[in-house]
Amino acid sequence: xxxxxxxxxxxxxxxxxxxxxxxxxxxxxxxxxxxxxxxxxxxxxxxxxxxxxxxxxxxxxxxxxxxxxxxxxxxxxxxxxxxxxxxxxxxxxxxxxxxxxxxxxxxxxxxxxxxxxxxxxxxxxxxxxxxxxxxxxxxxxxxxxxxxxxxxxxxxxxxxxxxxxxxxxxxxxxxxxxxxxxxxxxxxxxxxxxxxxxxxxxxxxxxxxxxxxxxxxxxxxxxxxxxxxxxxxxxxxxxxxxxxxxxxxxxxxxxxxxxxxxxxxxxxxxxxxxxxxxxxxxxxxxxxxxxxxxxxxxxxxxxxxxxxxxxxxxxxxxxxxxxxxxxxxxxxxxxxxxxxxxxxxxxxxxx
Amino acid sequence: xxxxxxxxxxxxxxxxxxxxxxxxxxxxxxxxxxxxxxxxxxxxxxxxxxxxxxxxxxxxxxxxxxxxxxxxxxxxxxxxxxxxxxxxxxxxxxxxxxxxxxxxxxxxxxxxxxxxxxxxxxxxxxxxxxxxxxxxxxxxxxxxxxx
Amino acid sequence: xxxxxxxxxxxxxxxxxxxxxxxxxxxxxxxxxxxxxxxxxxxxxxxxxxxxxxxxxxxxxxxxxxxxxxxxxxxxxxxxxxxxxxxxxxxxxxxxxxxxxxxxxxxxxxxxxxxxxxxxxxxxxxxxxxxxxxxxxxxxxxxxxxxxxxxxxxxxxxxxxx
Numbered sequence: 001x002x003x004x005x006x007x008x009x010x011x012x013x014x015x016x017x018x019x020x021x022x023x024x025x026x027x028x029x030x031x032x033x034x035x036x037x038x039x040x041x042x043x044x045x046x047x048x049x050x051x052x053x054x055x056x057x058x059x060x061x062x063x064x065x066x067x068x069x070x071x072x073x074x075x076x077x078x079x080x081x082x083x084x085x086x087x088x089x090x091x092x093x094x095x096x097x098x099x100x101x102x103x104x105x106x107x108x109x110x111x112x113x114x115x116x117x118x119x120x121x122x123x124x125x126x127x128x129x130x131x132x133x134x135x136x137x138x139x140x141x142x143x144x145x146x147x148x149x150x151x152x153x154x155x156x157x158x159x160x161x162x163x164x165x166x167x168x169x170x171x172x173x174x175x176x177x178x179x180x181x182x183x184x185x186x187x188x189x190x191x192x193x194x195x196x197x198x199x200x201x202x203x204x205x206x207x208x209x210x211x212x213x214x215x216x217x218x219x220x221x222x223x224x225x226x227x228x229x230x231x232x233x234x235x236x237x238x239x240x241x242x243x244x245x246x247x248x249x250x251x252x253x254x255x256x257x258x259x260x261x262x263x264x265x266x267x268x269x270x271x272x273x274x275x276x277x278x279x280x281x282x283x284x285x286x287x288x289x290x291x292x293x294x295x296x297x298x299x300x301x302x303x304x305x306x307x308x309x310x311x312x313x314x315x316x317x318x319x320x321x322x323x324x325x326x327x328x329x330x331x332x333x334x335x336x337x338x339x340x341x342x343x344x345x346x347x348x349x350x351x
Numbered sequence: 352x353x354x355x356x357x358x359x360x361x362x363x364x365x366x367x368x369x370x371x372x373x374x375x376x377x378x379x380x381x382x383x384x385x386x387x388x389x390x391x392x393x394x395x396x397x398x399x400x401x402x403x404x405x406x407x408x409x410x411x412x413x414x415x416x417x418x419x420x421x422x423x424x425x426x427x428x429x430x431x432x433x434x435x436x437x438x439x440x441x442x443x444x445x446x447x448x449x450x451x452x453x454x455x456x457x458x459x460x461x462x463x464x465x466x467x468x469x470x471x472x473x474x475x476x477x478x479x480x481x482x483x484x485x486x487x488x489x490x491x492x493x494x495x496x497x498x
Numbered sequence: 499x500x501x502x503x504x505x506x507x508x509x510x511x512x513x514x515x516x517x518x519x520x521x522x523x524x525x526x527x528x529x530x531x532x533x534x535x536x537x538x539x540x541x542x543x544x545x546x547x548x549x550x551x552x553x554x555x556x557x558x559x560x561x562x563x564x565x566x567x568x569x570x571x572x573x574x575x576x577x578x579x580x581x582x583x584x585x586x587x588x589x590x591x592x593x594x595x596x597x598x599x600x601x602x603x604x605x606x607x608x609x610x611x612x613x614x615x616x617x618x619x620x621x622x623x624x625x626x627x628x629x630x631x632x633x634x635x636x637x638x639x640x641x642x643x644x645x646x647x648x649x650x651x652x653x654x655x656x657x658x659x660x
Contacts, residue, residue, distance in 0.1 A: 057360055118435050126368060128374070128399050131486065132459065133435055133438050138431045138446050139429075141429030142448055145428060149427065193429055240399070241459065242457035242458050243401075243457075
């Protein structure tokens with residue numbers, strides 16, 4: 001395997017974006033990611049994006065977004081209709097071929113123009129599930145109920161996750177929801193999508209993120225502290241939410257094993273849009289909350305630009321390791337209803 | 352700050368889908384008020400039936416599907432406070448995962464019951480639609496079975 | 499009724515509040531006021547009409563606004579003999595890619611006032627607007643282009659746009 005590292009990351013505010021379109025969001029973020037390493041998009045060996053056209057409601061919206069890259073003369077480029085974290089996986093695989101040394105990964109998504117919880121029903125199995133139009137919040141609430149019924153978690157545990165997210169997000173200038181809120185105040189809020197309260201549900205966010213990968217010596221040239229991807233893997237659970245145990249995430253556990261997640265990493269950036277999902281992931285990854293800082297950025301509960309929030313986890317972990325605030329991290333991204341598909345990576349600094 | 356234009360935008364696609372043998376058989380069953388399931392290679396009964404066995408990856412044969420009951424038990428439920436276009440009800444309602452008697456897995460549908468009366472483990476039964484055409488909405492919803 | 503089910507229809511309808519962004523908003527507002535405005539890329543200096551989020555070759559935000567003339571050159575065209583659904587234009591008609599004077603990109607627009615047999619690349623044309631009281635935030639304020647009495651443009655002047 002070739003050593004591949006993250007050498008740069010930039011993101012657009014993950015709050016509501018009322019004036020810029022997707023290209024207008026991306027252009028400054030791509031520039032911000034490239035400038036510190038002194039390269040242009042034309043220098044990249046490979047470019048890959050993650051997004052979904054259903055967010056904008058326009059077929060081939062992802063092609064329009066290429067305007068932001070500066071794709072002339074023609075570049076080598078690809079796209080996944082998934083979160084940008086899965087685009088990063090494609091870039092990592094592409095870099096393994098050995099003929100290129102750099103890759104630019106970007107993702108973007110405006111959740112605010114439509115009803116994003118209903119848009120996400122379009123990713124469901126379209127014969128027996130999709131026609132009922134169960135929204136993403138309702139499905140996550142079914143999973144939360146299963147978790148609470150199992151006795152593995154309580155409503156207080158959910159509130160603890162939200163409180164931690166809000167508090168951590170106070171230091172994150174890109175986050176949408178933040179504040180010094182304790183568990184008791186959260187538990188005083190009424191139930192919304194019973195058993196979930198509104199704060200157990202992610203905000204509707206718009207955003208963009210850009211991350212640059214480089215292999216081997218090229219990474220060491222471009223950054224004084226490249227953040228190495230020591231392992232990466234993604235796995236999927238059975239399709240029908242009613243056919244699996246929603247209180248566990250075997251695909252996360254398997255991906256973590258394949259990625260070689262170490263004991264007690266310094267930080268974990270987990271793509272858990274719902275509070276209940278963070279608890280399931282902590283167990284699936286074998287993390288100890290007293291020894292690993294969980295979602296120091298606030299995570300997806302603090303800002304959830306759909307299609308961006310997974311790639312953003314990589315960026316947030318990169319920033320902390322690159323600055324020397326952490327030595328290593330486990331990063332997770334998810335796709336599909338109720339944590340159906342899960343990607344796990346291990347990041348480690350050079351110093 | 353916002354002097355950009357905006358306008359309503361509607362996107363519509365009239366998707367037509369071939370069901371294939373297994374989903375087709377399941378929907379044909381619903382039309383006849385029968386719920387079909389698959390006896391999986393690991394011994395479990397999966398409902399709705401998958402198109403391929405999850406363990407052997409062998410194609411599921413429609414002719415070998417078995418019938419399960421139209422009554423069962425709630426394995427999880429959630430409250431949907433904001434019904435949307437296409438949902439079984441246009442008022443706030445419950446979603447439920449229901450394990451039908453004879454099956455080992457659960458299927459999702461709406462549950463027509465008061466929020467305060469719903470609990471995991473309660474007995475429910477299928478309320479069939481008056482007109483059935485071979486579609487998931489041939490099941491109108493689940494309803495409390497009583498007893 | 500006893501036939502097995504072999505297919506279903508699962509139509510979707512999604513509603514959005516669409517925002518075209520800053521650049522296109524400016525373009526559409528100018529159109530509403532009867533002005534054709536292009537935007538210049540600070541890197542390659544090309545003037546886009548209409549302009550979207552950024553230069554689609556360089557990936558740069560646009561800089562200055564450039565007035566575009568109503569006259570232009572027909573870079574290429576198609577004679578349409580089959581109507582699309584919902585279109586009510588007498589067949590055959592000509593769809594033209596016009597590079598308006600001042601712009602470096604083409605705009606697709608209907609060509610009228612000349613029979614399909616006489617249309618040729620390089621023809622000089624002029625925009626014909628819909629009545630002023632009907633102007634909206636739309637490129638469709640330009641109803642069509644029609645030929646003007648000027649010599650054809652040299653091929654070299656539009657060859658990169660064909």
